[in-house]
Amino acid sequence: MNKIRALALFSGGLDSLLAMKLLIEQGIEVIGLYFDTGFGGKAEEEKQAYLKRVADKIGAKLEIVDIKDQFIQEILFDPKYGYGKNFNPCIDCHANMIRAAKALLPKYNAKFIISGEVVGQRPMSQRFDALKKVASLSTADGLILRPLSAKLLPPTIPEQKGWVDREKLLAIQGRSREVQMRLAKEWGIEEYESPSGGCLLTDQYFSQKLKEHIKYDDFTSEDADLLKWGRHFRLPEGAKLVVSRNQEENERLKALKLGKYERFSLPLPGPISVLSKNVSGADKELAARIALTYSKAKPEQIYEVQIGQESILTAPLASKEEARRFMV
Numbered sequence: 001m002n003k004i005r006a007l008a009l010f011s012g013g014l015d016s017l018l019a020m021k022l023l024i025e026q027g028i029e030v031i032g033l034y035f036d037t038g039f040g041g042k043a044e045e046e047k048q049a050y051l052k053r054v055a056d057k058i059g060a061k062l063e064i065v066d067i068k069d070q071f072i073q074e075i076l077f078d079p080k081y082g083y084g085k086n087f088n089p090c091i092d093c094h095a096n097m098i099r100a101a102k103a104l105l106p107k108y109n110a111k112f113i114i115s116g117e118v119v120g121q122r123p124m125s126q127r128f129d130a131l132k133k134v135a136s137l138s139t140a141d142g143l144i145l146r147p148l149s150a151k152l153l154p155p156t157i158p159e160q161k162g163w164v165d166r167e168k169l170l171a172i173q174g175r176s177r178e179v180q181m182r183l184a185k186e187w188g189i190e191e192y193e194s195p196s197g198g199c200l201l202t203d204q205y206f207s208q209k210l211k212e213h214i215k216y217d218d219f220t221s222e223d224a225d226l227l228k229w230g231r232h233f234r235l236p237e238g239a240k241l242v243v244s245r246n247q248e249e250n251e252r253l254k255a256l257k258l259g260k261y262e263r264f265s266l267p268l269p270g271p272i273s274v275l276s277k278n279v280s281g282a283d284k285e286l287a288a289r290i291a292l293t294y295s296k297a298k299p300e301q302i303y304e305v306q307i308g309q310e311s312i313l314t315a316p317l318a319s320k321e322e323a324r325r326f327m328v
Protein backbone atom coordinates (compact mmCIF):
# COMPACT_ATOMS: atom_id res chain seq x y z
CA MET A 1 0.00 0.00 0.00
CA ASN A 2 1.24 3.47 -0.86
CA LYS A 3 2.12 5.60 2.13
CA ILE A 4 0.26 8.82 2.86
CA ARG A 5 2.55 11.68 1.93
CA ALA A 6 2.72 15.14 3.55
CA LEU A 7 4.64 18.30 2.79
CA ALA A 8 6.26 20.04 5.76
CA LEU A 9 7.32 23.64 6.16
CA PHE A 10 10.92 23.03 7.09
CA SER A 11 12.91 25.95 8.47
CA GLY A 12 15.73 23.91 9.95
CA GLY A 13 14.62 24.77 13.50
CA LEU A 14 13.93 22.14 16.14
CA ASP A 15 10.14 22.53 16.09
CA SER A 16 9.86 21.82 12.38
CA LEU A 17 12.12 18.77 12.81
CA LEU A 18 10.01 17.42 15.68
CA ALA A 19 6.74 18.05 13.82
CA MET A 20 8.07 16.07 10.86
CA LYS A 21 9.45 13.29 13.01
CA LEU A 22 6.11 12.89 14.87
CA LEU A 23 4.41 12.12 11.56
CA ILE A 24 7.23 9.93 10.25
CA GLU A 25 6.79 7.89 13.43
CA GLN A 26 3.15 7.38 12.36
CA GLY A 27 4.27 5.97 9.02
CA ILE A 28 3.63 9.14 7.00
CA GLU A 29 6.12 9.95 4.24
CA VAL A 30 7.31 13.51 4.82
CA ILE A 31 8.91 15.86 2.33
CA GLY A 32 10.45 18.89 4.05
CA LEU A 33 10.10 22.00 1.93
CA TYR A 34 12.67 24.67 2.65
CA PHE A 35 11.41 27.93 1.19
CA ASP A 36 14.44 29.96 0.26
CA THR A 37 13.50 33.63 0.71
CA GLY A 38 17.12 34.72 0.26
CA PHE A 39 17.31 35.75 3.93
CA GLY A 40 17.76 32.34 5.53
CA GLY A 41 21.34 32.95 6.61
CA LYS A 42 24.59 34.14 5.23
CA ALA A 43 26.01 31.17 3.38
CA GLU A 44 23.36 29.34 1.37
CA GLU A 45 25.44 26.26 0.54
CA GLU A 46 26.22 25.65 4.22
CA LYS A 47 22.54 26.07 5.12
CA GLN A 48 21.50 23.58 2.44
CA ALA A 49 24.09 21.04 3.55
CA TYR A 50 22.80 21.39 7.11
CA LEU A 51 19.17 20.94 6.02
CA LYS A 52 20.08 17.80 4.10
CA ARG A 53 21.93 16.34 7.09
CA VAL A 54 19.13 16.92 9.58
CA ALA A 55 16.40 15.80 7.16
CA ASP A 56 18.34 12.56 6.56
CA LYS A 57 18.71 12.11 10.31
CA ILE A 58 14.93 11.99 10.88
CA GLY A 59 14.14 10.13 7.66
CA ALA A 60 12.54 12.99 5.71
CA LYS A 61 13.18 14.02 2.12
CA LEU A 62 14.29 17.58 1.42
CA GLU A 63 13.22 19.94 -1.35
CA ILE A 64 14.54 23.50 -1.67
CA VAL A 65 11.98 25.89 -3.14
CA ASP A 66 13.34 29.19 -4.41
CA ILE A 67 10.82 31.98 -3.65
CA LYS A 68 13.34 34.85 -3.44
CA ASP A 69 11.90 37.15 -6.08
CA GLN A 70 8.26 36.45 -5.21
CA PHE A 71 8.94 37.05 -1.51
CA ILE A 72 10.63 40.40 -2.17
CA GLN A 73 8.01 41.54 -4.66
CA GLU A 74 4.87 40.45 -2.83
CA ILE A 75 5.54 40.04 0.88
CA LEU A 76 8.57 41.84 2.27
CA PHE A 77 7.50 45.45 1.85
CA ASP A 78 3.75 45.23 2.24
CA PRO A 79 2.84 42.65 4.90
CA LYS A 80 -0.82 42.72 5.86
CA TYR A 81 0.04 41.94 9.50
CA GLY A 82 3.13 44.11 9.77
CA TYR A 83 6.57 43.27 11.11
CA GLY A 84 8.00 41.63 14.20
CA LYS A 85 10.74 43.28 16.22
CA ASN A 86 12.90 43.83 13.15
CA PHE A 87 12.19 43.62 9.38
CA ASN A 88 10.55 40.19 9.76
CA PRO A 89 7.00 39.97 8.39
CA CYS A 90 6.51 36.58 10.04
CA ILE A 91 2.73 36.16 9.82
CA ASP A 92 2.58 37.03 6.14
CA CYS A 93 5.78 35.11 5.41
CA HIS A 94 4.40 32.01 7.05
CA ALA A 95 1.08 32.31 5.23
CA ASN A 96 2.99 32.75 1.97
CA MET A 97 4.88 29.51 2.59
CA ILE A 98 1.66 27.66 3.36
CA ARG A 99 0.06 28.94 0.15
CA ALA A 100 3.15 27.87 -1.80
CA ALA A 101 3.14 24.44 -0.11
CA LYS A 102 -0.55 24.02 -0.88
CA ALA A 103 0.12 24.75 -4.54
CA LEU A 104 2.81 22.03 -4.50
CA LEU A 105 0.57 19.28 -3.03
CA PRO A 106 -0.42 17.87 -6.47
CA LYS A 107 3.18 17.95 -7.77
CA TYR A 108 4.34 15.71 -4.91
CA ASN A 109 1.13 13.73 -4.73
CA ALA A 110 0.87 14.78 -1.08
CA LYS A 111 -2.33 15.13 0.92
CA PHE A 112 -1.71 17.80 3.53
CA ILE A 113 0.77 20.25 5.07
CA ILE A 114 2.65 20.09 8.36
CA SER A 115 3.91 23.12 10.24
CA GLY A 116 6.04 23.14 13.40
CA GLU A 117 4.19 26.07 14.94
CA VAL A 118 3.45 25.91 18.65
CA VAL A 119 0.55 27.79 20.20
CA GLY A 120 1.75 30.73 22.30
CA GLN A 121 5.42 30.10 21.80
CA ARG A 122 6.77 33.03 19.91
CA PRO A 123 5.63 36.57 20.44
CA MET A 124 4.65 37.27 16.86
CA SER A 125 4.23 34.43 14.44
CA GLN A 126 2.87 31.81 16.83
CA ARG A 127 0.31 33.48 19.04
CA PHE A 128 -3.01 31.64 18.92
CA ASP A 129 -4.69 34.43 16.97
CA ALA A 130 -1.65 34.55 14.70
CA LEU A 131 -2.23 30.91 13.78
CA LYS A 132 -5.76 31.85 12.76
CA LYS A 133 -4.51 34.80 10.74
CA VAL A 134 -2.03 32.56 8.98
CA ALA A 135 -4.80 30.13 8.20
CA SER A 136 -7.10 32.78 6.79
CA LEU A 137 -4.32 34.44 4.78
CA SER A 138 -3.11 31.18 3.38
CA THR A 139 -6.47 29.71 2.28
CA ALA A 140 -5.31 26.22 3.28
CA ASP A 141 -7.28 25.93 6.51
CA GLY A 142 -8.15 22.36 7.34
CA LEU A 143 -5.14 21.05 5.45
CA ILE A 144 -2.52 22.47 7.83
CA LEU A 145 -1.62 20.15 10.64
CA ARG A 146 0.45 21.50 13.52
CA PRO A 147 1.51 18.25 15.19
CA LEU A 148 3.14 19.90 18.22
CA SER A 149 -0.05 21.72 19.29
CA ALA A 150 -2.68 19.69 17.40
CA LYS A 151 -4.62 18.59 20.46
CA LEU A 152 -5.24 22.21 21.40
CA LEU A 153 -6.60 23.04 17.96
CA PRO A 154 -9.73 21.91 16.10
CA PRO A 155 -9.26 18.59 14.24
CA THR A 156 -7.90 19.09 10.73
CA ILE A 157 -8.81 17.18 7.57
CA PRO A 158 -5.91 14.68 7.92
CA GLU A 159 -7.13 13.87 11.45
CA GLN A 160 -10.81 13.67 10.44
CA LYS A 161 -10.03 11.40 7.51
CA GLY A 162 -7.94 9.12 9.70
CA TRP A 163 -4.70 9.64 7.74
CA VAL A 164 -3.15 10.75 11.02
CA ASP A 165 -3.82 9.51 14.54
CA ARG A 166 -4.71 12.62 16.56
CA GLU A 167 -4.05 10.72 19.80
CA LYS A 168 -0.37 10.47 18.93
CA LEU A 169 -0.05 14.21 18.35
CA LEU A 170 0.90 16.69 21.06
CA ALA A 171 -0.60 19.57 23.06
CA ILE A 172 2.44 21.79 23.57
CA GLN A 173 1.83 25.43 24.26
CA GLY A 174 3.80 28.35 25.60
CA ARG A 175 7.41 29.28 25.57
CA SER A 176 8.88 26.48 27.65
CA ARG A 177 11.04 24.21 25.51
CA GLU A 178 10.91 21.32 27.97
CA VAL A 179 8.89 18.86 25.88
CA GLN A 180 10.82 19.71 22.72
CA MET A 181 14.14 19.14 24.48
CA ARG A 182 12.98 15.82 25.85
CA LEU A 183 11.79 14.63 22.43
CA ALA A 184 15.00 15.83 20.75
CA LYS A 185 16.97 13.74 23.24
CA GLU A 186 14.73 10.72 22.84
CA TRP A 187 15.07 10.80 19.03
CA GLY A 188 18.80 11.62 19.07
CA ILE A 189 18.34 14.99 17.36
CA GLU A 190 21.42 16.84 18.48
CA GLU A 191 21.92 19.35 15.70
CA TYR A 192 19.33 22.07 15.11
CA GLU A 193 19.07 25.80 14.54
CA SER A 194 17.36 28.52 16.55
CA PRO A 195 13.57 28.88 16.07
CA SER A 196 13.96 31.64 13.44
CA GLY A 197 16.26 29.29 11.48
CA GLY A 198 18.86 32.05 11.30
CA CYS A 199 16.54 34.32 9.29
CA LEU A 200 18.43 37.56 8.70
CA LEU A 201 15.23 39.60 8.77
CA THR A 202 15.11 38.97 12.53
CA ASP A 203 18.62 40.43 12.86
CA GLN A 204 18.70 44.02 14.06
CA TYR A 205 21.79 45.12 12.16
CA PHE A 206 20.76 43.46 8.91
CA SER A 207 17.29 45.05 9.19
CA GLN A 208 18.85 48.49 9.70
CA LYS A 209 20.93 48.06 6.55
CA LEU A 210 17.85 46.97 4.62
CA LYS A 211 15.84 50.00 5.82
CA GLU A 212 18.67 52.31 4.86
CA HIS A 213 18.95 50.71 1.44
CA ILE A 214 15.31 51.27 0.47
CA LYS A 215 15.59 54.98 1.12
CA TYR A 216 17.89 55.17 -1.90
CA ASP A 217 17.13 52.34 -4.25
CA ASP A 218 14.70 49.59 -5.15
CA PHE A 219 15.48 46.21 -3.64
CA THR A 220 16.20 42.95 -5.45
CA SER A 221 17.58 39.55 -4.50
CA GLU A 222 20.98 40.85 -5.67
CA ASP A 223 20.74 43.48 -2.89
CA ALA A 224 19.72 40.81 -0.38
CA ASP A 225 22.90 38.87 -1.20
CA LEU A 226 25.08 41.95 -1.07
CA LEU A 227 23.72 43.05 2.32
CA LYS A 228 25.12 39.87 3.87
CA TRP A 229 28.76 40.71 3.32
CA GLY A 230 31.27 43.48 3.97
CA ARG A 231 31.25 46.99 5.39
CA HIS A 232 28.52 49.09 3.79
CA PHE A 233 28.95 52.77 3.00
CA ARG A 234 26.52 55.33 1.58
CA LEU A 235 28.45 57.96 -0.35
CA PRO A 236 27.38 61.65 -0.43
CA GLU A 237 25.82 61.51 -3.91
CA GLY A 238 23.86 58.35 -3.22
CA ALA A 239 26.14 55.49 -4.34
CA LYS A 240 26.44 52.31 -2.29
CA LEU A 241 29.93 50.97 -1.61
CA VAL A 242 30.68 47.60 -0.01
CA VAL A 243 34.23 46.80 1.12
CA SER A 244 35.09 43.28 2.19
CA ARG A 245 36.48 42.64 5.67
CA ASN A 246 38.53 39.53 5.12
CA GLN A 247 39.53 36.79 2.70
CA GLU A 248 36.24 34.94 3.06
CA GLU A 249 34.27 38.08 2.18
CA ASN A 250 36.62 38.68 -0.77
CA GLU A 251 35.62 35.28 -2.12
CA ARG A 252 31.93 35.92 -1.39
CA LEU A 253 31.94 39.28 -3.15
CA LYS A 254 33.81 37.77 -6.11
CA ALA A 255 31.15 35.07 -6.45
CA LEU A 256 28.13 37.40 -6.43
CA LYS A 257 26.27 37.85 -9.70
CA LEU A 258 26.10 41.59 -10.13
CA GLY A 259 23.76 43.64 -12.29
CA LYS A 260 23.28 47.02 -10.59
CA TYR A 261 26.81 47.05 -9.18
CA GLU A 262 30.37 46.57 -10.32
CA ARG A 263 33.27 45.00 -8.53
CA PHE A 264 36.73 46.49 -8.24
CA SER A 265 40.02 45.48 -6.71
CA LEU A 266 43.10 47.50 -5.82
CA PRO A 267 46.60 47.54 -7.32
CA LEU A 268 47.97 46.17 -4.02
CA PRO A 269 46.87 43.58 -1.44
CA GLY A 270 43.52 44.66 -0.05
CA PRO A 271 39.79 44.20 -0.08
CA ILE A 272 37.47 43.48 -2.99
CA SER A 273 34.87 46.21 -3.22
CA VAL A 274 31.50 46.57 -4.90
CA LEU A 275 30.10 49.92 -6.05
CA SER A 276 26.78 51.01 -7.59
CA LYS A 277 27.00 51.45 -11.36
CA ASN A 278 26.45 54.85 -12.98
CA VAL A 279 27.65 56.87 -10.00
CA SER A 280 29.01 60.43 -9.97
CA GLY A 281 32.73 61.06 -10.43
CA ALA A 282 32.94 62.35 -6.85
CA ASP A 283 31.40 59.18 -5.40
CA LYS A 284 33.65 57.03 -7.58
CA GLU A 285 36.78 58.74 -6.33
CA LEU A 286 35.61 58.56 -2.73
CA ALA A 287 34.88 54.85 -3.20
CA ALA A 288 38.45 54.29 -4.40
CA ARG A 289 39.82 56.28 -1.45
CA ILE A 290 37.75 54.35 1.11
CA ALA A 291 38.77 50.99 -0.37
CA LEU A 292 42.45 52.07 -0.28
CA THR A 293 42.01 53.09 3.38
CA TYR A 294 41.18 49.46 4.22
CA SER A 295 44.19 48.12 2.30
CA LYS A 296 47.92 48.18 2.85
CA ALA A 297 48.15 51.49 0.94
CA LYS A 298 50.55 54.06 2.37
CA PRO A 299 49.01 57.32 3.54
CA GLU A 300 49.35 60.17 1.06
CA GLN A 301 50.71 57.92 -1.68
CA ILE A 302 48.85 58.05 -5.02
CA TYR A 303 47.51 54.79 -6.50
CA GLU A 304 45.77 54.01 -9.75
CA VAL A 305 42.43 52.30 -9.08
CA GLN A 306 40.43 50.87 -11.97
CA ILE A 307 36.65 51.03 -11.54
CA GLY A 308 34.83 49.77 -14.61
CA GLN A 309 36.26 51.65 -17.62
CA GLU A 310 37.64 54.44 -15.48
CA SER A 311 41.07 54.77 -14.06
CA ILE A 312 41.26 56.90 -10.91
CA LEU A 313 44.44 58.34 -9.44
CA THR A 314 43.95 58.90 -5.75
CA ALA A 315 45.25 58.36 -2.20
CA PRO A 316 43.70 56.68 0.85
CA LEU A 317 41.79 58.82 3.35
CA ALA A 318 43.73 60.05 6.37
CA SER A 319 42.20 57.40 8.65
CA LYS A 320 39.58 54.70 8.96
CA GLU A 321 37.77 57.06 11.29
CA GLU A 322 37.22 59.35 8.31
CA ALA A 323 35.90 56.46 6.22
CA ARG A 324 33.54 55.40 8.99
CA ARG A 325 31.60 58.67 8.62
CA PHE A 326 30.01 57.14 5.52
CA MET A 327 29.31 53.77 7.06
CA VAL A 328 25.72 52.51 7.13
Ligand code: SF4
Nearest residue numbers: 088089090093196199
Ligand atom coordinates in the same frame (compact mmCIF):
# COMPACT_ATOMS: atom_id res chain seq x y z
S1 SF4 B 1 11.66 34.34 10.78
FE1 SF4 B 1 12.00 34.96 8.64
S2 SF4 B 1 11.57 33.10 7.45
FE2 SF4 B 1 10.67 32.79 9.50
S3 SF4 B 1 8.54 33.46 9.29
FE3 SF4 B 1 9.73 35.22 10.03
S4 SF4 B 1 10.30 36.36 8.18
FE4 SF4 B 1 9.68 34.29 7.52
